[in-house]
Amino acid sequence: MTHAIVQLAYLAATVLFVLSLSWMSHPRTARRSVRAGVAAMLLAVVATWIQPEIVNDGWIILAIIAGFVVGIPLSRVPLTAVPQRTALSHAFGGLAAGLVGTAKYYLWSSQSPEELTTFRMIAIVTEVILGFLTLTGSLMAAGKLQEVKWIPQRPVTYPGQNIVNLGLLVIAVAIGAALVFQPLGPYSHFMFPAIIVLALAFGVMLVIPIGGADMPTVISILNSYAGLSAVAMGFVLDNKLLITAGALDGSSGLILSIIMCRAMNRSFANVLFGAFGKVQARAAAGEEKVYKPETVEGAAQVLEQASLVVIIPGYGMAVAQAQHRVHELAEQLRKRGITVKFAIHPVAGRMPGHMNVLLAEANVPYSDLVEMDDINADMAQCDVALVIGANDVVNPAARYDKTSPIYGMPIIDADKAKTIYAIKRSKNPGFAGIDNELYFNDKTFMLFGDAKAVVGELVKALAGGSGH
Numbered sequence: 285m286t287h288a289i290v291q292l293a294y295l296a297a298t299v300l301f302v303l304s305l306s307w308m309s310h311p312r313t314a315r316r317s318v319r320a321g322v323a324a325m326l327l328a329v330v331a332t333w334i335q336p337e338i339v340n341d342g343w344i345i346l347a348i349i350a351g352f353v354v355g356i357p358l359s360r361v362p363l364t365a366v367p368q369r370t371a372l373s374h375a376f377g378g379l380a381a382g383l384v385g386t387a388k389y390y391l392w393s394s395q396s397p398e399e400l401t402t403f404r405m406i407a408i409v410t411e412v413i414l415g416f417l418t419l420t421g422s423l424m425a426a427g428k429l430q431e432v433k434w435i436p437q438r439p440v441t442y443p444g445q446n447i448v449n450l451g452l453l454v455i456a457v458a459i460g461a462a463l464v465f466q467p468l469g470p471y472s473h474f475m476f477p478a479i480i481v482l483a484l485a486f487g488v489m490l491v492i493p494i495g496g497a498d499m500p501t502v503i504s505i506l507n508s509y510a511g512l513s514a515v516a517m518g519f520v521l522d523n524k525l526l527i528t529a530g531a532l533d534g535s536s537g538l539i540l541s542i543i544m545c546r547a548m549n550r551s552f553a554n555v556l557f558g559a560f561g562k563v564q565a566r567a568a569a570g571e572e573k574v575y576k577p578e579t580v581e582g583a584a585q586v587l588e589q590a591s592l593v594v595i596i597p598g599y600g601m602a603v604a605q606a607q608h609r610v611h612e613l614a615e616q617l618r619k620r621g622i623t624v625k626f627a628i629h630p631v632a633g634r635m636p637g638h639m640n641v642l643l644a645e646a647n648v649p650y651s652d653l654v655e656m657d658d659i660n661a662d663m664a665q666c667d668v669a670l671v672i673g674a675n676d677v678v679n680p681a682a683r684y685d686k687t688s689p690i691y692g693m694p695i696i697d698a699d700k701a702k703t704i705y706a707i708k709r710s711k712n713p714g715f716a717g718i719d720n721e722l723y724f725n726d727k728t729f730m731l732f733g734d735a736k737a738v739v740g741e742l743v744k745a746l747a748g749g750s751g752h
């Protein structure tokens with residue numbers, strides 16, 4: 285009876301997972317998608333717990349408590365830290381898969397070696413390699429994004445690195461293949477731990493040559509590895525829900541990585557082996573480029589005269605949590621009959637949809653958000669482009685400078701607007717670590733300061749003005 289209920293619950297959870305992914309593709313249904321995803325996970329976990337062999341084992345209580353102790357603080361991180369939080373979730377997923385594979389191997393070796401069939405051994409080896417490399421790879425990625433001191437943000441490279449990395453993986457797979465043919469051969473007591481150590485080392489080596497700016501893409505690639513290791517775990521445990529949920533996780537991670545790579549005009553190989561974000565040799569000491577700072581009052585006067593204002597938000601708006609002020613600013617401008625649009629770059633911020641989520645939180649109507657390709661057609665008619673904490677996504681060097689690390693990335697054509705105001709705190713570069721010539725453009729004026737404070741002052745200046 286319990287078995288039938290559990291299988292039904294797993295089926296319902298699978299359906300809900302699929303619906304959740306499908307609903308996630310539109311903002312109107314996104315909330316429903318999250319609820320469906322939570323319900324599916326709850327159903328899956330509770331259905332697993334109620335099985336007699338699990339519920340009667342006291343150890344499970346400890347595991348549940350440990351899950352809550354780690355999970356609750358993880359759920360409370362700010363939105364800007366979601367990429368590293370996601371990486372930590374993948375690390376735990378990889379660790380769980382790796383441990384389950386290891387436990388099953390040793391349990392079956394000692395109690396019922398006939399269970400170690402060729403098929404199961406392939407699944408165990410796959411699960412253990414993918415699980416453990418996801419663990420260390422994700423921990424490194426989270427560390428880089430969190431800017432942990434002892435993990436270098438910049439790519440660490442050395443000659444022959446790709447060969448060393450590939451070599452580690454090939455050795456791990458070769459040992460795994462040998463184990464598949466002879467699960468309990470004379471050297472198996474040494475071979476299984478060797479696979480674990482090699483996979484752990486490979487995870488670290490895979491991520492150290494990749495710069496911090498590429499970590500979101502790496503995280504989503506690791507997401508797909510974690511999903512695949514869950515599929516393998518499903519085969520080991522003969523659990524259909526793990527197989528389907530893992531396949532959904534694996535494929536969605538892969539699709540997301542491809543979307544991100546496209547938006548940056550980069551290939552997978554370039555992300556994984558391109559050492560993006562390496563300190564660029566600076567151009568020979570030429571004349572110091574000059575910024576033109578502007579006052580909030582001056583900017584407010586020009587904004588008031590505009591007919592079309594395009595707001596281009598970026599990572600800085602997220603850091604400053606300026607989205608509510610930005611919405612107020614748009615409202616102030618609209619009151620004056622000015623058309624206001626928000627230009628959304630697919631990789632603005634630190635995760636796909638970052639700007640959409642923030643602006644939706646501030647109740648900016650979704651119809652005001654315009655995708656990069658659509659807004660670029662209007663940029664020449666735009667009177668004021670207001671760049672709020674965006675940098676790389678408006679850097680014109682991406683169009684023509686073949687030496688630039690962002691060369692080829694499609695950008696929002698802020699430089700085509702009649703006047704450009706850029707809000708940022710300092711002269712520091714954005715995530716790609718490069719200067720932005722947009723800021724030195726004749727038409728560009730800088731509003732230096734924290735985005736929330738500056739936009740707040742702009743709102744005040746406009747509210748204090750004539751209003752007509």
Ligand code: NAP
Pocket residue numbers: 497498499500501544548597598599600601603604630631632633634635636637638672673674675676677678707708709710711712713714715716733734735736
């Ligand atoms: P960005 O190039 O990182 O620039 C953000 C700018 O915001 C910085 O120049 C910074 O300058 C400013 N800033 C930071 N805090 C601020 C604050 N409190 N107030 C005002 N300004 C602040 O950001 P982006 O233009 O959004 O570009 C995103 C980058 O991330 C791209 O390189 C993209 O390829 C990469 N990336 C994104 C994703 C994704 O999915 N979204 C994935 C992979 C990679 P100051 O320090 O001077 O203030």
